[in-house]
Amino acid sequence: MTFQITVQPSGHQFSCEPDETVLAAAMRAGVGLPYGCKNGACSSCKGKVLSGSVTHKAHQERALTKDEEAAGYSLFCCATAQGDLVIEAREVAGSDDYPIRKMPSRVATLEKLAPDVIVMTLQLPANETLKFRAGQYIEFMLRDGKRRSYSLASPPDQDQPLSLHIRHMPGGLFTEQVFSTLKERDILRFEGPMGTFFVREDSDKPMVLLASGTGFAPIKAIIEHLRAQDSQRAMTLYWGGRRPQDLYMDALCRQWEAILPNFSYVPVISAAQPEDHWSGRTGFVHAAVMADLPDLSGHQVYACGAPIVVDSAKRDFVAQCRLPEDEFYADAFTTEADINQP
Structure with a gap:
């Protein structure tokens, strides 16, 4: 038996097998549901079931709480349909442009x-x-x-x-x-x-690029891509680490700041030691953004790194800095240990 999935508000439809997750079926059909880790740890694929029911495979409760599940929300990466469904999800234009x-x-x-x-x-x-x-x-x-x-x-x-x-x-x-x-x-x-974490090039809003640790990798790709496109968008990179050595391409970021008129770089260290002789910004990297930009209502944010950094940034930017929730794009770097947490 094959079930029919309808996505609102787009009206797009696709078929789903009983043993297939909703996300896997959407990807197979070329329907651009947002996603990141694909294993129930990052919450990027969270949406709402408007009609019908699903069964969830193992996932982290911080990605989908019991209260959210009771209210009809679902992690489509680990949800299997129990019949025809109508779901509510924000689709990502262009996510299926390049074949996997x-x-x-x-x-x-x-x-x-x-x-x-x-x-x-x-x-x-x-x-x-x-x-x-x-x-x-x-x-x-x-x-x-x-x-x-x-x-x-x-x-x-x-x-x-x-x-x-x-x-x-x-x-x-x-x-x-x-x-x-x-x-x-x-x-x-x-x-x-x-993944659906990529730069939205149909906007000219100033960008806050937030990275922790090796979350810098996709941020680097975004910066270098926009540079190759001669983009004039304003970009501010906040890169956080525990010690200065964690900012392993700090010299490259400082070089960008010196040669790109629309680019700023703010390194932030949370656990500097006396031998580091660190004189720059300290504390949580997302808190540095909030201190510098208390009003994010006109920005886009691209955040990548540890789940706690991404989750904290989204919560606080939306609640305290007026960032529109749909202008926060993220990729939480979940490890196998993250996935195996209760």
């Missing part, structure tokens, strides 16, 4: 920029290219069917190897390999591009 492909790649370079961060570049087969939007991610296909997601740090406009920023997670299935046994010329398979 499975591709082999060869490790071109491995460069350690911090004790726990490696920048890896991938070379695609000859005459092959990956079309994607600045901010999207790919999924590495590992043994036993497991996958790991990483944002593309390189812009889509340049004929260059794909670049990814990989933070070492002790015990991590993929990162232990990257930091120990992976070497140049090794073959990795991936699928992509994925």
Whole structure:
């Protein structure tokens, strides 16, 4: 039996199999529902069930609380339909412009920029290219069917190897390999591009770019893409880390600030030590945005990093800084540990 899913307010319809999540069915049909992690941890795909019912697979309660579920809200990445559905969701224009492909790649370079961060570049087969939007991610296909997601740090406009920023997670299935046994010329398979976190180029609103840790990767892609397009949009990057070494491309950001008239850079450190000799901004990175820009009503915000940073930014920017909720675009970097939390 196949169920019919209708999306409001667009009226778009697609079919869904009983064992298929609503998001998977939408992606298969080319319907652009928003999504990020695809595993019930980030809440990007949250929407409302207006008619019909769904059953949820395991997910984090912070992504969908019991009260929200009782009010009819759903995480479509882990929701299976129990019959025909009418759902309410904000669709993302252009999210299906580039087909998702499975591709082999060869490790071109491995460069350690911090004790726990490696920048890896991938070379695609000859005459092959990956079309994607600045901010999207790919999924590495590992043994036993497991996958790991990483944002593309390189812009889509340049004929260059794909670049990814990989933070070492002790015990991590993929990162232990990257930091120990992976070497140049090794073959990795991936699928992509994925995700609806990408720059909305139909707006001229000033942009706040908020990153924590390696959440800088897709932000870097966005900045370099807009630079390649000669965009005149105002951009302010707030990059947060615990120690100065966590801002592993600080020199590049300062270079952008020196040469781009519409770009500003605000590094923020939350746990500086005396030996760091840090004299810049301190505290939570999203709090620095609020101090500088108490009225965000005319801005767009692009936030990427740890879930607690993204969640706090959205809550406080909307509640206290008048940011329209639909002008907050985010990609929470969920780890396997995040996914396995209750």
